[in-house]
Each structure stands twice: as structure tokens, then as C-alpha cells.
Amino acid sequence: MEQGEAAPPPGGSEEEEDDLGYRLFPDRNKKQQSFLVRSLFTFHNKCQLMLRMTLNTNPYAQLLLEAMKQSGCTVFNDRHFSCENCDGCVSGGFDSATSQIVLCQNNIRQQSHMNRVVTHELIHAFDHCRAHVDWFKNVKHLACSEIRAANLSGDCTLMNEIARFKFGLKGHHQTCVRDRAIRSILAVRKVSKETAEKAVDEVFDACFNDLEPFGRIPHSKTDAKRAYRDFQNRDRYNANL
Amino acid sequence: MARAGRGETHPLPHAGEGAQSSGVGHDLRGLAAPVEPGPPRPCEDYRWEWKHCRGLRHAFHHYYAHGELPACDRWRDDYEACRAWERGRAAAAQEALCKSERARVMEKQKYPPVWTFRKSPPPDWYIPLDQDKPS
Numbered sequence: 001m002e003q004g005e006a007a008p009p010p011g012g013s014e015e016e017e018d019d020l021g022y023r024l025f026p027d028r029n030k031k032q033q034s035f036l037v038r039s040l041f042t043f044h045n046k047c048q049l050m051l052r053m054t055l056n057t058n059p060y061a062q063l064l065l066e067a068m069k070q071s072g073c074t075v076f077n078d079r080h081f082s083c084e085n086c087d088g089c090v091s092g093g094f095d096s097a098t099s100q101i102v103l104c105q106n107n108i109r110q111q112s113h114m115n116r117v118v119t120h121e122l123i124h125a126f127d128h129c130r131a132h133v134d135w136f137k138n139v140k141h142l143a144c145s146e147i148r149a150a151n152l153s154g155d156c157t158l159m160n161e162i163a164r165f166k167f168g169l170k171g172h173h174q175t176c177v178r179d180r181a182i183r184s185i186l187a188v189r190k191v192s193k194e195t196a197e198k199a200v201d202e203v204f205d206a207c208f209n210d211l212e213p214f215g216r217i218p219h220s221k222t223d224a225k226r227a228y229r230d231f232q233n234r235d236r237y238n239a240n241l
Numbered sequence: 242m243a244r245a246g247r248g249e250t251h252p253l254p255h256a257g258e259g260a261q262s263s264g265v266g267h268d269l270r271g272l273a274a275p276v277e278p279g280p281p282r283p284c285e286d287y288r289w290e291w292k293h294c295r296g297l298r299h300a301f302h303h304y305y306a307h308g309e310l311p312a313c314d315r316w317r318d319d320y321e322a323c324r325a326w327e328r329g330r331a332a333a334a335q336e337a338l339c340k341s342e343r344a345r346v347m348e349k350q351k352y353p354p355v356w357t358f359r360k361s362p363p364p365d366w367y368i369p370l371d372q373d374k375p376s
Contacts, residue, residue, distance in 0.1 A: 072362030079370070099366050129363065131356040144355040158305055171308030206352035219302040226289075233282065240281045241342055 021188030025093060025102055027084040047083035047105035050114040058115045059224035060153070063231055064122040067213035073129035080125070090187065092117040094124035096135045101125060120153040126213065139191060143199040144207040146181035151207075152214055155180055173217075178204060280335075281342045284323040291316035315341065 022028065054061050055077065065075050075081075079100075086092075086104035091113070093102045101121040108114050127133050127145045134141045150156055156176035161168070168175060178200055185196040211217060213231055218224040230237075280287075293299055294313035303311040319341050325334035 073366050079367070098370060099363065099368075100370075127356075129359070129366070131354075131358050133356055141356055169305060171304075171306070173306040174308075203355050206355055209349070209352060210354070211349070217302075217306055219306075220298075226293075230282075230286075236279075237281045237342075240278050241339060241346070 021093075024087040024090045024187065025084065025095075026087070028095065028102070043105040043109075044083050047103055047108065047114075050108065050111050051077070051081055051083065051103060051118065053111060054115050054118045058118070059221050059228050060115065060119040060218060061122060063213060063224060063228040064119065064126055066228070067231065068122070068126055068129055071126070071129045073125070075122075075125070092121050093188075094121045094128070096128050096133070099125075099128070116154050120149045120155060123149040123152055130212075139185065139189065139195060139199040140203050142185055142189065143181055143196070144203045144210075146184045147177055147200065147204060147207040148210055150177040150180040150184075151217060152211065154218070157219070174204075174208065177208060280323045280326050280338060282323075284320060284327055287316060287320035287323050291320050 055065065068075055081101050081103060083103050083105040085106045086102070088107070091104050091107050094100075095102060101118070101124075103114070103117060103121075108117055124145050127148065128135075133145060135145075151173075154160070156173050158169075158172070161172065161176055166172075166176065166179075181200050182193070182196045185191065185199065186193060189196075214224070214227040215230055216223060216227055218227055291313055294311050294316050300310055303309070319338055322334040322338040322341070325331045326338060
């Protein structure tokens with residue numbers, strides 16, 4: 001199973017870290033392995049290569065990087081991304097305490113998956129950059145970011161859903177976004193399913209329709225490229241409106 | 242597509258990298274000459290959006306995402322207004338086009354935001370990681 005979700009801050013008691021999903025990222029705050037061990041016995045190098053490919057060529061990621069730069073949060077590969085081993089069922093996370101996107105090198109094996117995870121986590125980072133998101137204490141804030149990430153990253157395309165054996169057509173995208181947001185909340189917060197569902201339902205309309213910085217739901221790279229073009233032309237748009 | 246809908250409610254200063262700006266008036270920035278207003282988007286963009294909206298792929302995606310087929314007439318009307326604007330600067334066409342685009346911006350602001358927007362980026366975004374670790 002794959003998920004991208006917000007990761008907890010370092011420090012705190014073990015119980016607090018478990019409450020915040022820290023257990024999913026056991027390598028956070030551990031001393032980094034030696035270069036040789038990392039290169040020979042982990043997928044670290046492959047993760048780094050795929051990440052570089054995504055950041056250089058994927059229009060979803062390029063738009064998000066540009067939007068974050070315009071918002072004052074330039075993303076640097078070495079500082080804001082970290083390839084680590086994670087728990088078996090997670091693909092990545094955003095650690096707001098260190099302003100880092102964690103990529104699970106042991107769970108991301110394909111370039112398309114890397115594209116999607118990077119986009120998903122960059123949306124969390126973008127929200128963190130532009131708004132006062134209370135990741136740890138406000139479940140609605142977390143729910144909103146998860147709804148946006150599932151909606152805009154391509155997590156819920158028809159093909160991805162079919163691969164998960166989830167079948168539906170009319171409006172199924174929204175069902176998928178809702179379910180994945182709930183799943184992500186439950187993975188990183190010790191809240192009941194009812195609490196997670198209630199939070200998602202309360203913010204769903206507002207957050208599903210918040211399409212920043214894309215301006216549209218990008219269903220393909222063509223849509224993402226178009227959205228990037230519109231983003232670059234936004235000054236003209238605003239001036240002539 | 243409108244991206245400025247929230248720009249007025251959460252302005253963030255640029256990070257000193259230099260604002261990326263394109264479009265009408267950019268080359269005249271160093272001069273005092275006034276900028277002649279043009280359509281919010283190039284007319285070709287409206288045409289592209291209209292053709293794209295009418296395509297089968299987009300119809301499918303829209304049905305999958307929203308449970309209904311898309312309405313594309315608005316893009317066609319905007320394209321025609323844009324062409325009229327470019328040809329003869331017709332005041333009615335300008336007004337109709339701007340009204341349509343402003344309505345698009347308002348539609349995006351239909352729901353109140355869940356969170357408060359920042360006035361400046363997070364202060365710890367660039368702090369080196371070694372400094373984050375507790376002593």
C-alpha cells in the first residue's frame with residue numbers, strides 16, 4: 001500500500017512520537033549511515049537519481065517548485081529532500097519540524113511512483129509555506145492538506161484506482177480523494193476513524209476546490225504543463241483583469 | 242485559469258530571487274510609458290481551453306472528477322470576446338470578457354479558507370539541519 005502523509009516532529013517522548021506517526025519513519029533523527037553502507041546496501045542512490053529526474057523533468061514538480069520559490073520557500077535538493085528507509089506501507093512524508101520531504105527509498109521503485117510522491121509531498125510543503133498549518137494539533141488542517149494532495153498529485157487517477165482494485169467512474173475521483181485523506185490521517189495520528197471522517201467531511205468542499213497553485217485538477221502532464229504556463233503568465237492575467 | 246484569487250488575501254514577499262513576471266508591460270518597466278490594457282490571457286489560450294474542454298479526454302476526466310459533463314460554451318464566448326477585443330477594441334467585448342474572468346476568480350473564492358495565510362514564509366525554512374537537532 002502506498003501513502004504520502006505529513007510526518008511528525010523529532011524529539012518528544014516515545015509515546016508522543018507514536019501519536020504523531022513518527023514510527024513510520026524510523027531513520028528520522030538517527031545518525032546517517034556511512035556513504036559505503038548507504039551506496040551498497042540501500043536504494044539511496046537510485047532514490048536520488050529518480051528524485052533528480054522528477055525535479056528536472058516532471059511538470060507537476062516544476063510548477064510546485066516555482067510556486068514555492070515565488071512564495072519565499074526555494075526548495076534545495078540537499079536541504080529539503082531526504083531519501084530514507086521507512087516502514088513497509090508508506091511512500092513518503094513531509095516533516096514540518098525540519099522542513100524536509102522524506103522519500104521512502106525502500107518503497108519507491110518506479111519513476112512514475114516517485115513523480116507522484118514528490119508532487120504529493122510538495123503540495124504539503126507548499127501549504128506549509130503559504131499558510132499557518134497546524135499539522136500536529138488541528139486535524140482539519142491536516143485533512144485539508146491531505147485532500148489537496150490526493151486531489152492534485154495524480155494519486156486518484158482511474159488507472160491508479162483500478163490497480164488498487166477500487167472501481168468506479170461517476171465522480172469516483174472525489175470518493176478516492178476522501179478515502180485516501182482519511183487513510184493518511186489515520187496513519188499519522190492516533191485519532192478514531194470517526195474523527196478523521198468528520199474532519200475530512202467538514203473541510204472537503206473548501207479544500208477539494210482549492211486548486212492552488214495549479215488552478216485546475218491536472219489529469220495529465222499536458223494539464224500540468226498548461227497550468228505551469230498559466231502560472232508563469234499570472235502577472236499579466238492579474239494586471240489586465 | 243485564475244491563480245490570483247487568493248493572491249490578494251495572502252501576499253507573500255518574494256524571496257529575493259527576483260519576481261518572475263511575463264506579459265504585457267514587462268519590457269516597458271524601465272520607461273514611463275503607460276501600458277495599453279489587453280485581454281487577461283492571449284486569445285490563443287481561450288481557443289485552446291475551448292478545444293480542450295470539448296475533447297473526449299477532458300469530458301471523461303471531468304465526469305470522473307465531478308460526476309457531470311463539462312460546460313464549454315463559456316470558453317467559446319470568451320474566445321469570441323477576446324478576438325473582438327483584439328480586432329476592434331470593442332468596449333462591450335472587453336467588459337464581457339473581464340466580467341467572465343472576474344466571475345471565475347470569485348468562483349474560486351466561494352468557500353472560506355480553512356487556515357490563515359502567512360504574510361512571510363516560515364522562519365525555519367532555510368535553517369541548516371544541524372541546528373535543528375536538540376542539544
